[in-house]
Amino acid sequence: MSMLNYRNPAKNKSNLSGRSISIRRCLLPVALLMVALPASSQAINLFPQNDPDAWTRVAIPPDHPVSQVAQWHIDPSKRTIVCDGNGDHEWLRFNREFRNFTFHVKWRFTKLPGSPAYNSGVFFRNNKDGSTWHQAQTALNGGYIFGWTIIDGKLTHFNELKNMTENRLHPPGKWNTYDIRCVADTCTLAVNGAVVNTIHNGVDKGYIGLEAEGYQIEFKNLIVKELP
Numbered sequence: 157m158s159m160l161n162y163r164n165p166a167k168n169k170s171n172l173s174g175r176s177i178s179i180r181r182c183l184l185p186v187a188l189l190m191v192a193l194p195a196s197s198q199a200i201n202l203f204p205q206n207d208p209d210a211w212t213r214v215a216i217p218p219d220h221p222v223s224q225v226a227q228w229h230i231d232p233s234k235r236t237i238v239c240d241g242n243g244d245h246e247w248l249r250f251n252r253e254f255r256n257f258t259f260h261v262k263w264r265f266t267k268l269p270g271s272p273a274y275n276s277g278v279f280f281r282n283n284k285d286g287s288t289w290h291q292a293q294t295a296l297n298g299g300y301i302f303g304w305t306i307i308d309g310k311l312t313h314f315n316e317l318k319n320m321t322e323n324r325l326h327p328p329g330k331w332n333t334y335d336i337r338c339v340a341d342t343c344t345l346a347v348n349g350a351v352v353n354t355i356h357n358g359v360d361k362g363y364i365g366l367e368a369e370g371y372q373i374e375f376k377n378l379i380v381k382e383l384p
Contacts, residue, residue: 202250202364202378203235209251214365216245218285227368234376239276241266241372247279247286247365255361256383259336263294266372267329274328276373280336281343281362287311288359291367292334292345298323299334299347306358316353324348339383 204210215222223244230237237248265274277291288311290303302315324347326332335346341360345353366375 198381200380200382202380204230204237212249212251214247214249214286216247216286216367218287222246234374236374236376237366237378238375239366239368239371239373241368241370243370245369247282247367249279249282249284249286249363249365251363253361253363254338254380254382256339257337258381258383259338259364260333260377260379260381261375262331262333262377263373263375264326264331265294265328266374267327268371272371274371274373275369276371277367277369278334278336278375279363279365279367281305281338281357281359282365283359283362286365288362290343290355290357290359290362292336293317294325294332294373296325296328299325299332299345299352301343301345301353301355305355309358314355316355319353321350321352324350324352 213222213227223242223246225242225244226240227242227244227246228237228239228248259278259280261278263276263278265276268274274294274296276294278294279286279289279291282289288304288306290301290305293300293302298317298320300315300317300320302313302317304311304313306312307314326348333348337344337346341356341358343355343357344351364380
């Protein structure tokens with residue numbers, strides 16, 4: 157099992173090459189490493205730390221092997237997590253479950269020529285292998301929630317695109333902000349400052365994460381706040 161290692165520190169680029177992710181202490185300022193997982197109601201900065209078990213690469217679907225080709229790197233100078241768009245399908249799971257929380261994240265696609273079908277997402281309340289999942293979609297047709305959730309005790313597919321209040325996304329190359337809030341069985345997605353979807357499901361806790369689906373996308377300002 158290989159770890160995250162800086163292959164070219166002069167360019168501030170780190171390769172997320174294995175299932176678990178760590179960062180060499182000498183290559184980040186101490187201030188970036190002092191983010192603990194604090195008590196309820198305090199903000200948790202999810203930028204990768206010097207913790208070999210903080211994040212895990214998980215294949216999609218979960219019964220497939222994780223690609224040997226690196227899909228992610230971090231840029232410590234910009235404090236971004238970058239999906240390189242290397243063609244595989246997987247998610248990067250933060251290895252702690254959350255029950256009631258808000259999850260704030262900014263993201264932007266790298267703008268490409270032509271008319272590519274940009275695709276990625278932000279996961280929340282997933283189970284450990286991602287067979288149950290809820291995703292805030294990042295695509296040109298809008299930010300909305302879809303996935304496979306538990307309804308009346310059964311794993312059920314759902315898609316809230318039709319219930320999205322409006323497409324509030326900025327175009328590729330521009331930063332977007334997602335704010336996901338989950339309390340009890342209710343989760344909402346706010347896109348660039350306004351709620352566009354609300355869902356109710358039978359999952360009361362789970363993992364959060366980021367999706368790699370073939371397009372380069374940057375994520376930053378990943379902040380979780382636990383709620384009562």
